[in-house]
Amino acid sequence: MTVANTPIVLGRVNGLFGVKGWLKVYSYTRPADNLLEFAEWMIGRQDNWRPFRVLESRVQGKTLVARLGDTDGVPLPDRDAAVELLELDIAVSREAMPPLPHGAFYWFDLIGLEVVNRDGVPLGRVTEMMETGANDVLVLAGDRERLVPFVYGEIIDSVDLDAQRIVADWDPEF
Incomplete structure (x- = not known):
């Protein structure tokens, strides 16, 4: 599988809605209803994905619901058919x-990605991202856990996806 069609997990099937095969879905996107913008989803886990077409979708109160079909629509x-998809991940291809x-x-x-400071001192690898009220935060694992605000141009000097490296204006003692 190439990087272009590597599934990017954006949500999860977390319930059933009604008796006609509709699903409740939980979105990892912000805003949450961005997940509904994709016309095709892959449902599954890791390397076991099944393609679906999103036939209908909407915000239902505080929940997102969708009616899916196979690739022919x-x-x-x-x-009963929808129950097989419960607790599976929802992904889209990277190219989408x-x-x-x-x-x-x-x-x-x-x-x-590896994070280093301006002097090249390793700070750790990004293990997750955190959303805060002010800005997003990189959670780094290394010699110890570090939390580095992701403020591009102020704290984050550069992000080089090809080199898998982020350079930050950050004191290694923090």
């Missing part, structure tokens, strides 16, 4: 992701 017939402006990055692209 034949809908899931009923609740919209391009971002300069200085913006998808969080999944930052996970695993």
